[in-house]
Amino acid sequence: MNQIEGSDQLGLVREQLTLPYIKRATENRSSESGDWDYVTADTKTETHCFHTYPAMMIPQVARRLISMFGRCGMTLLDPFCGSGTTLVEAHMANLNAWGIDINPLALLIARAKTTLLDTTRLQHHALCLLDGFEQDCQRIRKDPEFAPIPNFFNMDYWFKPSVSRQLSALHQRIFAIQDPAICKFFRVPFSETVREASYTRNSEFKLFRIPEDKLEQHNPDVGVMFFSKIARNLRGMTQLTQQAKGSAWVKILPEDARHQTSVPSNSIDLVVTSPPYGDSRTTVAYGQFSRLSLQWLGLSWEDIRNIDSRLLGGRRVVTLEAAAQTPTLRKILNQVATEDEKRALDVANFYYDFTQCLNELCRVCKLDAKACFVVGNRTVKRIPIPTDRILIEIAERCGFEYVDRFYRNIPNKRMPHKNSPSNIPGDLGKTITQEHIVVLKKIGEGLKVDVN
Numbered sequence: 001m002n003q004i005e006g007s008d009q010l011g012l013v014r015e016q017l018t019l020p021y022i023k024r025a026t027e028n029r030s031s032e033s034g035d036w037d038y039v040t041a042d043t044k045t046e047t048h049c050f051h052t053y054p055a056m057m058i059p060q061v062a063r064r065l066i067s068m069f070g071r072c073g074m075t076l077l078d079p080f081c082g083s084g085t086t087l088v089e090a091h092m093a094n095l096n097a098w099g100i101d102i103n104p105l106a107l108l109i110a111r112a113k114t115t116l117l118d119t120t121r122l123q124h125h126a127l128c129l130l131d132g133f134e135q136d137c138q139r140i141r142k143d144p145e146f147a148p149i150p151n152f153f154n155m156d157y158w159f160k161p162s163v164s165r166q167l168s169a170l171h172q173r174i175f176a177i178q179d180p181a182i183c184k185f186f187r188v189p190f191s192e193t194v195r196e197a198s199y200t201r202n203s204e205f206k207l208f209r210i211p212e213d214k215l216e217q218h219n220p221d222v223g224v225m226f227f228s229k230i231a232r233n234l235r236g237m238t239q240l241t242q243q244a245k246g247s248a249w250v251k252i253l254p255e256d257a258r259h260q261t262s263v264p265s266n267s268i269d270l271v272v273t274s275p276p277y278g279d280s281r282t283t284v285a286y287g288q289f290s291r292l293s294l295q296w297l298g299l300s301w302e303d304i305r306n307i308d309s310r311l312l313g314g315r316r317v318v319t320l321e322a323a324a325q326t327p328t329l330r331k332i333l334n335q336v337a338t339e340d341e342k343r344a345l346d347v348a349n350f351y352y353d354f355t356q357c358l359n360e361l362c363r364v365c366k367l368d369a370k371a372c373f374v375v376g377n378r379t380v381k382r383i384p385i386p387t388d389r390i391l392i393e394i395a396e397r398c399g400f401e402y403v404d405r406f407y408r409n410i411p412n413k414r415m416p417h418k419n420s421p422s423n424i425p426g427d428l429g430k431t432i433t434q435e436h437i438v439v440l441k442k443i444g445e446g447l448k449v450d451v452n
């Protein structure tokens with residue numbers, strides 16, 4: 001039974017919203033561990049619990065790198081900040097932090113996760129929202145037109161009308177909140193609720209609809225989903241405010257890491273980042289993952305549609321020759337091109353874009369700054385692509401030197417690479433099961449690579 005039909009589950013959620021937060025006995029923020037796998041670690045403490053996002057870094061890895069190479073008062077940059085895992089960890093370690101990302105959903109989540117808010121005020125707003133939502137549901141029961149369904153592309157395909165009405169009621173109440181930081185805090189669980197309440201298969205990052213014969217039974221309780229997430233996020237925010245006691249700042253930029261950014265030259269002491277594994281079309285579909293949320297949050301269809309093409313490797317703009325700037329990359333591009341010239345161009349364009357990012361990183365880093373990259377080696381046309389090696393070779397041309405490298409097994413990640421390269425059922429391509437953590441150091445201006 002959903003909220004429009006009237007369920008009493010929301011009463012239980014109301015209790016959760018009013019409970020004071022109690023520190024759990026098992027909480028352990030130590031990142032010390034023999035290996036980098038963190039198989040049993042709790043990755044959802046503090047505001048890390050806020051919103052899923054594709055290919056998230058785990059907080060323990062960011063925390064460990066920051067403790068190895070950072071010091072209180074330093075300035076960190078994550079040029080592919082995604083949902084802001086590194087920024088939250090930097091903030092708690094009292095480092096100033098810049099984050100950059102193109103995806104508006106990533107920016108919203110990262111900003112909400114790093115904006116400290118008074119939880120008593122949030123709790124008050126949450127309870128007002130809940131009272132308002134219950135009244136709205138009563139009205140919708142009498143007059144379904146009370147909450148008009150917004151008219152956006154494919155709305156009926158992805159949402160049941162009863163779900164859309166509840167989302168519409170919540171949307172109106174959230175966007176009526178005057179304080180921008182508080183409004184942002186509530187937009188995050190709203191975004192998650194949009195995705196979960198839609199007809200999307202939630203186990204996938206790409207947009208796939210649940211089977212036709214399951215649509216009828218799909219009756220999510222939008223109110224329970226939304227307000228339980230708020231209760232969870234309130235606990236996360238309470239933990240963050242307990243941990244982040246310093247005066248460090250976080251600045252998050254809606255910019256493109258390939259071009260000159262607003263980060264000042266020679267200002268960064270430490271980079272900790274996990275770049276995309278490859279182009280969004282064939283690896284992680286950031287645009288598709290974000291689409292329904294961004295439609296409900298009011299972005300134009302034109303902006304949403306273009307997200308993937310603006311990410312690394314999103315456009316074919318260079319030739320194989322122009323991109324093949326290092327020995328390993330040259331060899332790999334030749335191998336892929338013998339199988340499939342177009343796929344080789346995708347790979348080439350991804351690394352060409354990556355080179356531009358490394359040039360920009362060299363501009364903003366101080367001399368001796370450490371730059372830590374968490375990368376995965378994917379396969380294309382069954383050919384393993386050693387991104388770790390390619391990264392080191394490109395970085396050496398851009399003014400960095402290799403320092404160290406660590407490996408981590410990915411315990412249980414939703415990866416998109418289990419495709420069938422041969423289109424034979426059951427013949428699955430290799431999934432990325434290991435990540436490489438490559439540590440570099442800026443040693444000079446390096447060769448300026450010929451990129452625009």
Ligand SMILES: C[S@@+](CC[C@H](N)C(=O)[O-])C[C@H]1O[C@@H](n2cnc3c(N)ncnc32)[C@H](O)[C@@H]1O
Pocket residue numbers: 053054055056057058079080081082083084085086100101102103106255256257258273274275276277286310311312
């Ligand atoms: C692996 S995800 C980062 C995940 C992040 N570490 C986290 O924990 O959520 C890579 C991110 O790079 C971003 N990205 C891709 N191309 C970009 C570009 N040219 N400029 C800035 N960000 C970009 C994507 O939007 C995505 O959020």
